[in-house]
Amino acid sequence: MSTETPVVVDQEQPKTPLLERFPGRGSAVAWPLTLAGIVVTVAGCFLSWSYSSDVLGDLSINFYPGGVQNCMILLALVTLVFLLAHRGPLTRLGSWVDTAAAVRVLGLGALGYMTLALVLIAVQAGGLININPGGWVSWLGSLAMAAGGLMLVSEPHKDPLFAKTSSWVEISTIIVMMALVLFGAAYALGIADGGSFVLFLVLLAAVAFALAKSGVFTWIGIIAQKNRQVLMLGAFVVAFLFPFTQGGSDENMSIATQVLIFAATALGLNIVVGLAGLLDLGYIAFLGAGAYVGASLSTSTFAQIGWKPPFIVVVVVGALFSATLGLIIGSPTLRVSGDYLAIVTLAFGEIFRLTMGNLDGNNGPDLTNGPNGIPAIPDLKLGSFDFGQPHVVLGITLGRFANYYFLLLVLAAVIITIFSRLNNSRIGRGWVAIREDEKAAEAMGVNVFGLKLFAFAGGAFLAGMAGTVKAHHDVSVSPDQYVFLESAFLLAAIVLGGMGTVAGVLVGATILKLLPEKLRFVADYRLLIFGLLLVLMMRFRPEGLVASQRRKLEFHEEDEGLAERIEEVHLEEQGATA
Structure with a gap:
């Protein structure tokens, strides 16, 4: 035995x-x-x-x-x-x-x-x-x-x-x-x-x-x-009441308007990167295109175009011009993906900046005043309302930047509405499918190229809208405002805040615009600190500060308990509704 x-x-x-x-x-x-x-x-x-x-x-x-x-x-x-x-x-x-x-x-x-x-x-x-x-x-x-x-x-x-x-x-x-x-x-x-x-x-x-x-x-x-x-x-x-808490401070309201411009532009990029998964490193060019349209159609003495339409028309023209650029660039380049698409879009951003610098009458048509840009852009006037003049409301003085803040708030509300509607639509689900697995989405009948092109043009359209307001807010437009680093910061705002979400982009844009203003005492180390923060974010919270449940499960597939709990809540809510 x-x-x-x-x-x-x-x-x-x-x-x-x-x-x-x-x-x-x-x-x-x-x-x-x-x-x-x-x-x-x-x-x-x-x-x-x-x-x-x-x-x-x-x-x-x-x-x-x-x-x-x-x-x-x-x-x-x-x-x-x-x-x-x-x-x-x-x-x-x-x-x-x-x-x-x-x-x-x-x-x-x-x-x-x-x-x-x-x-x-x-x-x-x-x-x-x-x-x-x-x-x-x-x-x-x-x-x-x-x-x-x-x-x-x-x-x-x-x-x-x-x-x-x-x-x-x-x-x-x-x-x-x-x-x-x-x-x-x-x-x-x-x-x-x-x-x-x-x-x-x-x-x-x-x-x-x-x-x-x-x-x-x-x-x-x-x-x-x-x-x-x-x-x-x-x-x-809360956003509407914010200017009334600043006591007429132009400094703080200037930061707030910059945050709104940055956030509105980042929301457009969020369609391209956050929903469709297309890595665009030249997105700042679409904001610049809208800004140059707004400046060229303004009453500035340096503007070379004689047509001076109302500002509402300028916004539409700037947005359509940026969307057209998106179609022109996207049609031949969206056949590639990944690193190749990133390189192509990066090149487009640099081509736009150099082109705007060459349209000075010597190297090309005299449209943009070359490297000097278009300065002395006057403040907007809608009817009898002059955005450059302070106004007293409820005993509180609202200065120039507060006036632009309210205009940008309306613009941001429009962009958020468009983004939310697209995200919750059949088109948004198609974008998410492309982002997750392009080949599988195409096999299931999704028009991959058409949706990618629409994402590219749609994101450019929203950036062009923001650019037309930015031109009047900044008083001048020049090529050096639209360098690659600005595109990198826009992308970082989306990654930091949370890809595919509205609240995440707003949080990311606020952080990236507010911190440099308040940390001027470490001006030489701001980029170093920013890089360290991004590294820590990618290590401990890659889905972003304000992430959707879908993104959480994508980055934490091992968290089966989270998935089961979310499923139980959904089933319980459906039962209660029935």
């Missing part, structure tokens, strides 16, 4: 995450330690942080917190809410979200915030000796918050996907969110100091990451889908 020796198979044990190996994890002192850290941090914010009064605003006054200190207090209070939801009077909220994960993120965010604040004070004031005791008190408090949060253990909770809330709660949540966006944007633009702005970004990142880790964003995404019309109306109202 033979006996077989059992074979022992070494099974790889799952690795324990680093945060779960933190000493004292699950200890009874975790909750009181975090609470004590919050109290100490807030108490330190009411004390002076710096001897110098010109560092990070003014942090040298006792019992009168500055802007940086108020942000730290806000971060501590948000941590307190999640801590009380973990164990305390708000445990009903904690039964739906991962409160321990949120406290961990917020605690680490608070520690990072305070560490960065002390470093900035030391650098700007001339050494650590210039940090007052209040700064060290708040730093020790944030250290206790981080340690206590790392010691907390996540408890079982219900899935936010299945949370049932009344309509008034959902609508109230959307209203509160929109109000926070409005006042947060106004506050961010009002921050003059670069270091204070960076600290504000740390605060936003910590809160956003905590909401994502806890599952709150999952619930917010669900109610946003259920109340899409309310959300869109709220977003438009």
Whole structure:
């Protein structure tokens, strides 16, 4: 009788995450330690942080917190809410979200915030000796918050996907969110100091990451889908009210108008790249084509075309001219794809820039005034309304850039409507099919070439519309405004925000236009910082900051649980509708 020796198979044990190996994890002192850290941090914010009064605003006054200190207090209070939801009077909220994960993120965010604040004070004031005791008190408090949060253990909770809330709660949540966006944007633009702005970004990142880790964003995404019309109306109202929060500041409104121009142009590129999957590296040429049409048909003394139609006609002509360029370039080049298409479109962008520089009467027809461009473009006038003159509304002075802001807001609304309709149509589904697998889409009967050409021309049409307004907003048009780097930034806005989504493009455009304006104190390193951010995004969130569920599943195919949960919610909603 033979006996077989059992074979022992070494099974790889799952690795324990680093945060779960933190000493004292699950200890009874975790909750009181975090609470004590919050109290100490807030108490330190009411004390002076710096001897110098010109560092990070003014942090040298006792019992009168500055802007940086108020942000730290806000971060501590948000941590307190999640801590009380973990164990305390708000445990009903904690039964739906991962409160321990949120406290961990917020605690680490608070520690990072305070560490960065002390470093900035030391650098700007001339050494650590210039940090007052209040700064060290708040730093020790944030250290206790981080340690206590790392010691907390996540408890079982219900899935936010299945949370049932009344309509008034959902609508109230959307209203509160929109109000926070409005006042947060106004506050961010009002921050003059670069270091204070960076600290504000740390605060936003910590809160956003905590909401994502806890599952709150999952619930917010669900109610946003259920109340899409309310959300869109709220977003438009917030955008409309924004100029009234700036107190007539032309500087801030100039940034806001640049963001809208950039976002409107990026939405057109989002059709080409985000939906159809066509890598276009020369898209800035279509914006330039619209701008040159707007400048050439204006009443500028340097414009060489004698026809001066109304501006509404100029917008249509500029958009059609850009779309025609898209058809001319796309017809022969869309037969190729991938890297070859990227090279061809990059060449087209450079050809456009050089052509506009050569149409000076010497190397070609005298149409664009060559490298000097078309300057002295007058402000728009629609009827009796002069966009160059300030207007007083409700006692608030709205300057030149505020006037263009409202015009661009209407234009952006039109572009968003067009994009959304196309995205949800049969054409949009055809674009997505082409992006996923061109050969499979063609085998299923999709007119691949026709839809690709339509995407190219449609995206160019939207860029041309934005370009006609940009010409009057910028007062001049020249070839050096439309270089390859601008196309790269447009593409980066889509990738950063989320390909194929409206909100993602708006977020990406805002980040890429706002950060360079506020980070001028590191002007030599802005591109380096931007590159590092993109590398981190591609590593940890390749689908973008605001991604659709489809894109999430494309980049995280292994997350079968996410797919199953989404399917269950859809089935449940269909059953409720039936």
